[in-house]
Amino acid sequence: MTLELDNVELYFNRKCILNGVYLKAQTGQVTGILGRNGCGKSCILNIIFGSLLPKYKLIRLNNKPITKPLYQTNMVRYLPQFSATPNNLKLQRAFHFFKISWLEFITHFPTFEKYKQVSFRHLSGGERRIIELYLILMSRCKVVLLDEPFSHIAPVYVARIKQLINQEKAHKIIIITDHLFRDIIDISDRLYLIKNGHTKLVSNLEELENQNYITSNML
Numbered sequence: 001m002t003l004e005l006d007n008v009e010l011y012f013n014r015k016c017i018l019n020g021v022y023l024k025a026q027t028g029q030v031t032g033i034l035g036r037n038g039c040g041k042s043c044i045l046n047i048i049f050g051s052l053l054p055k056y057k058l059i060r061l062n063n064k065p066i067t068k069p070l071y072q073t074n075m076v077r078y079l080p081q082f083s084a085t086p087n088n089l090k091l092q093r094a095f096h097f098f099k100i101s102w103l104e105f106i107t108h109f110p111t112f113e114k115y116k117q118v119s120f121r122h123l124s125g126g127e128r129r130i131i132e133l134y135l136i137l138m139s140r141c142k143v144v145l146l147d148e149p150f151s152h153i154a155p156v157y158v159a160r161i162k163q164l165i166n167q168e169k170a171h172k173i174i175i176i177t178d179h180l181f182r183d184i185i186d187i188s189d190r191l192y193l194i195k196n197g198h199t200k201l202v203s204n205l206e207e208l209e210n211q212n213y214i215t216s217n218m219l
């Protein structure tokens with residue numbers, strides 16, 4: 001499946017945030033989005049999800065324009081930048097709700113075994129993020145949108161999650177953004193940089209320096 005976002009024009013209080021966005025994502029590939037703070041990365045994910053309505057936008061699935069918000073189609077899952085799980089929800093119930101196997105989760109993250117009957121409020125910020133990310137990533141769906149999934153997560157878990165993303169991309173479109181740019185570069189098959197409201201397809205990593213996203217020697 002191919003998803004394209006095209007012709008986006010987004011304003012807040014007459015200030016132009018996005019203008020001239022083109023993004024293509026495909027099943028079997030991870031599509032990474034990089035850009036400085038406030039450049040519009042989360043807005044792009046929200047526009048694809050359908051929860052943010054810009055002045056103009058065109059979304060095509062397999063070359064066919066779709067007007068219905070994607071979240072109404074049940075084909076998309078979205079991990080927002082900030083936690084959205086209820087504090088009093090027990091992990092076991094969350095896994096049941098998402099129809100995700102707890103036992104399989106434990107094989108990937110054995111240190112979480114003790115948390116089955118625990119509520120989200122008792123987890124650390126990073127532990128909570130791992131669970132939320134796992135539930136979204138492993139859900140039965142065709143499109144996964146991940147906004148800063150690696151924030152507050154220990155390197156050993158980031159490595160495990162990257163393995164899972166590589167596994168899931170075989171049958172999902174995965175669009176991901178994070179400021180941990182090395183991880184995004186590492187995992188992405190297609191990479192976009194957002195600058196001045198436009199997307200730019202990154203074909204050579206030196207462009208990230210040339211566009212002043214990173215300074216020299218940061219790669």
Ligand SMILES: Nc1ncnc2c1ncn2[C@@H]1O[C@H](COP(=O)(O)OP(=O)(O)OP(=O)(O)O)[C@@H](O)[C@H]1O
Binds near residue numbers: 013038039041042
């Ligand atoms: N509801 C809103 N009302 C007004 N301005 C907004 C709103 N949401 C976002 N913005 C502005 O739109 C711009 C893009 O925001 P967005 O959250 O997409 O940035 P981002 O690239 O994800 O940033 P960060 O990396 O810091 O999370 C920012 O300048 C932000 O202030």
